[in-house]
Amino acid sequence: MRDIETTPGEESPYECFECGNIIVAENNPGRCPDCGEPMRNRQMPLE
Ligand SMILES: [Zn+2]
Structure with a gap:
């Protein structure tokens, strides 16, 4: 269950x-606080 690799401490x-x-x-x-889905x-592209 790997998605995109992220840098720890960096918000995404x-x-x-x-x-x-x-x-x-x-x-x-x-999970989503609104509907409970994962x-x-x-x-997100920066430009
Ligand atoms: Zn949701």
């Missing part, structure tokens, strides 16, 4: 693919 966006909720955190928040790391 996690997106709920169920409701589209986005949380920016250092670590995977686990959050996934979202590789």
Whole structure:
């Protein structure tokens, strides 16, 4: 269950693919606080 490799201590966006909720955190928040679905790391292009 590996997603994208992340740098520890660096914040990255996690997106709920169920409701589209986005949380920016250092670590995977686990589950969406809104709908309870798993959050996934979202590789956001800088430009
Ligand atoms: Zn959600």
